[in-house]
Amino acid sequence: MRCVRDIERKANLAPFQDQIKVPFMHHQNHIHPGFAQLGRLARWTITVSFAAMICVGLGSAAKAEDQTDFLKRLSGQLAGQSGQTVQEVAAASQSPFSDLSALGEALYFDPNLSANRTQACATCHEPSMAFRDPRIDIADGAFSLGDDGVSLGDRNAPMAAYAKFSPKFHVREDGVAVGGQFWDGRAADLAEQAGGPPLNRIEMGMPDKASVVSRLQEDEDYVAGFTALFGDDVWSDTDAAYGAMTRAIAAFEQEDEQFAPFDSKYDRFLRGDYKMTPQEELGRVLFFSQQFSNCNTCHMLKSSPTAEGETFTNYEFHNIGVPRNVATRSANNKDVDFTDNGLLDNPLINDPAYRGKYKTPSLRNVAVTGPYMHNGVFADLETVVRFYNKYNSRAKANQTNPETGKAWGVPEIEDTISLKELEQGDALDSKRIKAIVAFLKTLTDARYEPLLAD
Ligand code: HEC
Numbered sequence: 001m002r003c004v005r006d007i008e009r010k011a012n013l014a015p016f017q018d019q020i021k022v023p024f025m026h027h028q029n030h031i032h033p034g035f036a037q038l039g040r041l042a043r044w045t046i047t048v049s050f051a052a053m054i055c056v057g058l059g060s061a062a063k064a065e066d067q068t069d070f071l072k073r074l075s076g077q078l079a080g081q082s083g084q085t086v087q088e089v090a091a092a093s094q095s096p097f098s099d100l101s102a103l104g105e106a107l108y109f110d111p112n113l114s115a116n117r118t119q120a121c122a123t124c125h126e127p128s129m130a131f132r133d134p135r136i137d138i139a140d141g142a143f144s145l146g147d148d149g150v151s152l153g154d155r156n157a158p159m160a161a162y163a164k165f166s167p168k169f170h171v172r173e174d175g176v177a178v179g180g181q182f183w184d185g186r187a188a189d190l191a192e193q194a195g196g197p198p199l200n201r202i203e204m205g206m207p208d209k210a211s212v213v214s215r216l217q218e219d220e221d222y223v224a225g226f227t228a229l230f231g232d233d234v235w236s237d238t239d240a241a242y243g244a245m246t247r248a249i250a251a252f253e254q255e256d257e258q259f260a261p262f263d264s265k266y267d268r269f270l271r272g273d274y275k276m277t278p279q280e281e282l283g284r285v286l287f288f289s290q291q292f293s294n295c296n297t298c299h300m301l302k303s304s305p306t307a308e309g310e311t312f313t314n315y316e317f318h319n320i321g322v323p324r325n326v327a328t329r330s331a332n333n334k335d336v337d338f339t340d341n342g343l344l345d346n347p348l349i350n351d352p353a354y355r356g357k358y359k360t361p362s363l364r365n366v367a368v369t370g371p372y373m374h375n376g377v378f379a380d381l382e383t384v385v386r387f388y389n390k391y392n393s394r395a396k397a398n399q400t401n402p403e404t405g406k407a408w409g410v411p412e413i414e415d416t417i418s419l420k421e422l423e424q425g426d427a428l429d430s431k432r433i434k435a436i437v438a439f440l441k442t443l444t445d446a447r448y449e450p451l452l453a454d
């Protein structure tokens, strides 16, 4: 990989040298759909062999500009152009990584951060599958298998895309909890979140921070990269090195191109580049209507339904009465009586009035990120919309879960359900339910459109 990073570093210098922008290799590798659908190991192998080919091909041709000349030119005329300080650009020039985000990307795909070296962030948040866990054959896709090959979590892996828009976790003056990362908001932000999985016993399973830092030090590129980007001191303190790792991963997750492209049919529609079908348009109107549905009470951030950059969540926490996932739990020998306390698991919360509430998820890419809800209890998007309808329709047929043919299960926690919000709005007939589903499909990023089932 060393040679690839050398090339990347030169690519980074290229605009300064001759104003020709050379694309970074790492961006191409991980988002090309065909490529990304290969197994991860296969992908690493191909990346490495491709890199080797390039190294052979370019070998002597790529002659590095003399460091001192480069830095002189940089401080003279180029500082400010890229929004980086001279010191930052200088540091990056000595690093095998072009910047913090490039380091974060390497970490995001690195299985060496897990105990048995089998699992990276991307294992459970695969870029080619809308950053969710692609292993849908395991536990119906509801729960993620850990690095130990046996542990299953209790919650469905949310997509890591668009996660950066969640504000830091806080409780508003009116008592409403907002934001944070995880279903219960227990990590304030992306960097704090990224520190969790490596040490989580049932995820990447490393025993402690020091062991993770030793793994980082096994890789000479990380050693050089961390030193260049964070200074020599970064290795003298375990917390400093661990914190630097989490900040780099968070920087990668801030990349719009990969994590927040805002290029779905819906975004194209707002820009006048896509015409909604009549069914999608009906769904859109219903979704944003105050009268016919309640969806936008919780799944709308901006004040106007035609504002660009909508994330389809206001990041507030609610209990919408989701039943236990009994079927998947019993099929996988997990305790079927387990109760997830939701927001009450957040260390900043100790009032039982918050029990069973979850952060309202973004609906971007929702059509390709099933199964649904914090416990993956519903397989189909249409089931989710029918589930909401149980609150507003008294018709007997609407009190049945179409996936089981039985009554909707008893809510996991009953006394904190947001009934006021959920009972606002009309009953939806099948035509309207299908229209809302069609609208939700338009929230799929362009590169995931091929994943949409008919
Ligand atoms: C074994 C699977 C697994 C691995 C590995 C994993 N995650 Fe997750 N991730 C999950 C699950 C499950 C959740 C939800 C857990 C919860 O809410 O308690 C989650 C939650 C998240 C969230 C919160 C999203 C939101 O909307 O709240 C982000 C961001 C995230 N993971 C990024 C990462 C990063 C970065 C790494 C690597 C350092 C990583 N994950 C490793 C399974 C995994």
Ligand code: HEC
Pocket: 293, 294, 295, 296, 297, 298, 299, 317, 318, 319, 320, 322, 358, 359, 360, 361, 362, 363, 366, 369, 371, 372, 373, 374, 375, 381, 384, 385, 388, 418, 421, 422, 436
């Ligand atoms: C009271 C706030 C609220 C209202 C109203 C609401 N939602 Fe939700 N929505 C949530 C919360 C909270 C969750 C996650 C619940 C859980 O996992 O326990 C959720 C989950 C979902 C999911 C599953 C997402 C995923 O990734 O698993 C979909 C789809 C969805 N809502 C669509 C809708 C639609 C369509 C409407 C209108 C018919 C609607 N919601 C109304 C708060 C709300």
